[in-house]
Amino acid sequence: MCAVRDLVKTYPAMRGRRGAAQAPAVRANDGITLDVRRGEIFGLLGPNGAGKSTLVRQLTGLLRPDSGTISVLGHDLVRYPERAARLLGYLGQESTALDELTVALAVETTGRLRGLGAHEARAERDAVIGELGLGDIAGRTLKKLSGGQRRLACFATVLIGARPLLVLDEPTTGMDPVARRAVWAAVDRRRAEHGATVVLVTHNVLEAESVLDRVAVIDRGRVIACDTPGGLKDMVSEEVRLELVWRDRPPLEVPEIAALESAARASGRRWTLRLPADQARSAVAAVTAGPAFAALDDFTLATPSLEDVYLALGGRAEGLVKA
Amino acid sequence: MVPAQAVAGASPGAGAWSEDDEAAPLAPRARLLPALGAVYRAQLSRARVARIPLLFVATFQSVGIMVLLRGVVDGGAPARSVVSGSAVLVVAFVALNLLAQYFGQLRAGGGLDHYATLPVPPAAVVLGAAAAYASFTVPGTVVTAVTGCVLFQLPMANLWVLAAVLPLAGAALSGLGAALGLLAPRQELATLCGQLGMSAALLLGVLPPDGMPAVIGWARDLLPSTYGVEALARSFDPHPDWVAVGADLGVCAAVGVLSLAVATWAYRRAATR
Structure with missing residues (x-):
């Protein structure tokens, strides 16, 4: 349902200012090819700077690849990046756009901007807030919440206005175990009821082992392995x-x-x-x-854990989290 | 089960998504007006949280300038310039300066991604934010204009002109602010441009134009806030020249349309790189 072929993205070199060194061009994605199947939770695992976020930003139409193709549910997203917004829900790493809104208004507004009518948006807002247990903080602004609560509120904005594909960039960062469970329960429900597919970016090894159906291990802009967590661990069993x-x-x-x-x-x-x-x-x-x-x-x-797999495959050790 | 051949725009609704390899139906786009309304409402709610202190600052600044100039200017055309300049300055402070900062900050902080990954027309985001910022200026502008009329004994009969000046000058200045915020390569530059624009509106709008050197006069003519100032100043006349007022407001409207179009284009460019 989501096919990526030979994706290449290079960030151009930054001209150095006086006194600062010139930053060289970075090949953030170096020929990435992968297939995500319908209804699976597919993980992108790798340390910071491996190229995971660059990959999902191309998947969501935010970034144009230098070359390669992306097809989601039969739509060519390199040619028609604007269609991404009508196919998938995206949770980025930033919440700047929502920070000064209350949780309820952030969710409702996002629903309206995802094309829901006023009534639908309010009904879905209440359902999503109830589902994630955000009722007590629904009237508070995101800025005033703890990091984990804010992340959960942003996750709620991804769920409103159902989409067949959810792209989540490190959704559980800073969350306590209760919030994490709420996230995975909500994801499972959408998978069971609607056959939704999830592409998940993570650098958390334990999370990857427990929730992912399949995982692509990414290092320096390349997929160095792609299999089920169990299959990957057999490589170093x-x-x-x-x-x-x-x-x-x-x-x-x-x-x-x-x-x-x-x-x-x-x-x-x-x-x-x-x-x-x-x-x-x-x-x-x-x-x-x-x-x-x-x-x-x-x-x-x-x-062995996925971290050992990652190291055995020649990845750099730093940057993976085990919590 | 939604058939794969369903027309684009059909809602995926409940149930499973198509299992075929055919292209899946696309969820509907958000339509312009409802989306604009949603953005406007969300932006207006931000005012309660973050903008009220700044609105006080904007109003106090304008009232303060009038009080200072009260000692220098006594009545006549200069007084009209001071009052209308100070009133429009509130619009420049909020719509131009604060909106440029907001969009600069949103762009630098990755906040535009949120809107860019929703099927919302770019114009709805830009116009919704611009309209909200223009609305923030209403209380401050009215308070400033009324205070000015009292201080300089100007007639308040035609202050209703504010009902046209506010939205049109608001559109022109907020469009300019949004465009500056979205086009500036760095956040600091967006802030700087917004502040410079406001300073220009202050100096060129509040000071009476008669004594200005020619170059400064041209700069004044280039600034869209000038036409809002002139329209308001003309309305203090016992027999206002309504054609001239209309022409001034027409310039504001034209600049507003143009700058909002540029801002929408800039948003599109900033959102997808």
Whole structure:
């Protein structure tokens, strides 16, 4: 229902001002190809700057690609970007346009601008506000809300005036677990009742594993893998992740620990190791005995997550969130 | 089930969307007037939250200028210029300066994305915001004009002209403000342009035109607020020249149409890059 082929988008170089260095041209999308199927929750996973938002901004008609094609529900959105607004609902990262409105008015106005009549807009406004549990704060302005509440209010504006495709750019940023559950319940309801499709941008690994049907892993403007979360994790299934946190410094005088050092990615007092299961077992035995154990503050042994997949595929580690 | 062949514009309604590979029906566009009304209402509600202190500032500034000039100007044509200039200055402050800032800020902060991803005519967004900002100026302008008439003992009989001056000067200046805010490459420049425009309206509108050097006079003729000022000033005459008033207001209307058209084009350009 949503097909992207060879999408390329380069941001031109910025001419440097006096005293400032020239910013080079950035190829934010470098030949992206993917297919989103009807009724699925499709994720775009990658760290900040990977090119996810650039991709969805082209999908929503906000940005024109340099080359490539985008087809949504049979409509060519590169040729007719204005049709995007009539096919999909988009939750961007900014709420500037709505900040000074009350939650109720923001939702109602958006419904009116999505083509609903006055009565319909009011009825849908009340339904959406009830569904997301926003009733208590419906009369407050978005600016006065906490980050998570504001995000939820913006999400409500995406739901009013039903659309077959929802494009959500990091919808749950700053939300507490209750609000997150409300978001995923609302998404599931639209999928079950209307067959709605969701394209979701996230850099949260745990969220990606729990809610996505399929995920495209994006790094430096390219899709480096695309599969179900389970399918992706099978790629690294023979490995486990061992995290060690040292009290003070690693006890390198212990030969087993010194041997592990080359394989570890150190970040402060924390070592992260990806090892085959049998090696991990012996490593655990080594660190839980004698002088190594005395120097150990904490350790965890875990099956691989999407973050491990991402690293195994050659992605940069920084920027993915595990919360 | 909505058939895939359904005409574009048909509502997807309840139920499932088409399963075919054929192009799915598009949801209807928002029509111009309802969308304009929705934007206007939303913008007006912002006034309660964020704009009321600024409206006080705009009014106090104009009343203050009149009080200051009371000592220098006594009656006659200069007094008419001062009062009508001060009244129109409120419009320039809010419609030109604040609207330029608002659109500059909206554009810089990515706020335009919200409107650009809704099927709303660009004109509805620009006209709705411009109309709301022009409406914000009504109380301040009326208060300033009445205060001025009392201070300088001018007749209030023809103050009803404000009912035409306000919307037309409002259209011209808010169109200019919106265009500046949307065209300025950076937010700070939008703010700067808005402030400069307001300063120009202040200096060229409030000061009596007779003693101005020719160059300044031309600049005054180029500023759309001038024609609102002139129309209002003429109405203080015991026997106003209504044709001239009409001509002045015609210029305001023409500039309003033109600048709002430019602002709409600028919005379209800013919203999709």
